Amino acid sequence: MQESILRKLDALVERHQEVEQLIAQPEVIADQEKFRELNREYARLGHLVEVYGEYRTASSDVEEMEQMLNGDDPDLRAMAEEEIEETREKASKLEYELQLLLLPHDERDDCNCFLEIRAGTGGDEAALFAGEMFRMYTRYCESKGWQLEVVSQSEGEVGGLREVIAKLSGEGAYGYMKFESGGHRVQRVPVTETQGRVHTSACTVMVLPEIPPSKAPEINPADLRIDTFRASGAGGQHINKTDSAIRITHLPTGIVVECQDERSQHRNRERAMEVLLSRLAKLEEDKRAAQEAEARHSILSSGARSDRIRTYNFPQSRVTDHRINLTLYRLNEVMEGDLDLILKPVIEEYQAEQLAAMAGQNGL
Numbered sequence: 001m002q003e004s005i006l007r008k009l010d011a012l013v014e015r016h017q018e019v020e021q022l023i024a025q026p027e028v029i030a031d032q033e034k035f036r037e038l039n040r041e042y043a044r045l046g047h048l049v050e051v052y053g054e055y056r057t058a059s060s061d062v063e064e065m066e067q068m069l070n071g072d073d074p075d076l077r078a079m080a081e082e083e084i085e086e087t088r089e090k091a092s093k094l095e096y097e098l099q100l101l102l103l104p105h106d107e108r109d110d111c112n113c114f115l116e117i118r119a120g121t122g123g124d125e126a127a128l129f130a131g132e133m134f135r136m137y138t139r140y141c142e143s144k145g146w147q148l149e150v151v152s153q154s155e156g157e158v159g160g161l162r163e164v165i166a167k168l169s170g171e172g173a174y175g176y177m178k179f180e181s182g183g184h185r186v187q188r189v190p191v192t193e194t195q196g197r198v199h200t201s202a203c204t205v206m207v208l209p210e211i212p213p214s215k216a217p218e219i220n221p222a223d224l225r226i227d228t229f230r231a232s233g234a235g236g237q238h239i240n241k242t243d244s245a246i247r248i249t250h251l252p253t254g255i256v257v258e259c260q261d262e263r264s265q266h267r268n269r270e271r272a273m274e275v276l277l278s279r280l281a282k283l284e285e286d287k288r289a290a291q292e293a294e295a296r297h298s299i300l301s302s303g304a305r306s307d308r309i310r311t312y313n314f315p316q317s318r319v320t321d322h323r324i325n326l327t328l329y330r331l332n333e334v335m336e337g338d339l340d341l342i343l344k345p346v347i348e349e350y351q352a353e354q355l356a357a358m359a360g361q362n363g364l
Contacts, residue, residue, distance in 0.1 A: 001055075001095055009052050009098065016045040033214060040110050048101045055098055058091035103354050108209040109175030114278050115148075115207055118163045119156065120183070122201025125190040127156025129312075130203040132335060133184060134164050137177075139337025146170030150261045151271050165259075165275060167210070174209040179346050181207045182307040188314035198315060202308075208278035216277045217284065225249040228265060248272045255279050310342070324349045 019042045022028055029035055065087060068080035117133055119126035141148045146168050153164040168177060185202045193199060211217075227247040245260030246268040257279070259272040311320045317331040321342050328334070334341055 016049050055094035061087050111174045112169040112210040113174035115166045118204050120202040120204050124158045126201040127162050128160035129186045131160030136335050140339040152259050177207045180205050182309035185311045208282050211277045211281050217280050223251050246272045
């Protein structure tokens with residue numbers, strides 16, 4: 001491993017010790033947001049420090065065995081010959097893991113996030129598919145131990161969902177789910193099809209990180225139009241008798257957010273503002289990305305809703321992720337929430353791309 005990387009690792013070990021002292025200070029404990037942020041950093045650095053310690057031990061063992069191989073003691077040479085390859089392999093794996101841990105960390109990866117699914121082309125069939133997608137993500141959240149709360153939803157005429165917005169709360173929620181943003185296409189025989197023909201429909205997914213209050217963009221109250229209306233659909237007598245639903249329009253951008261899932265108008269307004277802030281932050285991020293467009297193409301692409309990232313073919317039980325040319329014939333498992341079958345290869349490919357870029361910058 002390069003000397004410059006070893007120095008960086010030593011510096012991170014020192015930072016881990018520094019953070020350990022900081023989180024014990026009363027003024028930091030009193031600032032809950034700062035306390036949570038430092039705790040996340042401490043946990044992340046703690047894993048790196050642990051792996052670095054294992055790597056140093058393995059590297060030291062390799063050096064010691066190489067000396068034994070060049071020594072005069074035949075028993076020590078035989079022992080070194082027996083163990084050195086396994087130890088080298090261990091050191092190599094630990095070095096690769098350290099490289100992954102040294103990749104630039106997006107602080108938003110640790111955040112909660114908002115999941116938005118909208119039915120696209122395909123009419124009723126698109127709404128049915130959007131409903132099944134939401135069920136898939138619900139199952140995936142359960143497997144991860146995340147909490148899912150519906151912010152707003154609009155049902156299709158024959159079932160399914162025309163649109164749904166949900167908040168996902170849990171460690172690393174955005175870090176995983178951000179790879180789901182884009183267009184999702186389904187190929188199957190719709191329940192409304194009488195001649196057994198396969199149709200193609202689509203829905204779009206957008207994943208936005210929840211914005212902490214301290215990092216939220218400033219909004220001029222004069223730029224907001226806030227309307228109240230009566231919530232539609234099921235929800236009990238209370239929700240149908242009061243104008244508890246909220247619609248917030250951000251006039252400069254035209255962004256509209258509705259929330260009607262909560263019984264209280266105040267709570268619906270809070271939820272709608274959370275979504276609005278995330279959308280505005282995403283808008284600013286997209287502007288910066290356009291201005292600082294890199295020459296290389298990322299597998300994340302633009303993350304725009306028009307980007308087709310995946311196709312679900314039901315007749316062949318096939319699911320294809322077009323970003324990494326991965327095809328699996330395990331569609332049922334994916335739709336039941338085993339999304340890691342696809343997400344893990346996508347994340348690994350993304351990390352490999354980051355490593356290649358980092359190696360190019362460092363001349364490795």
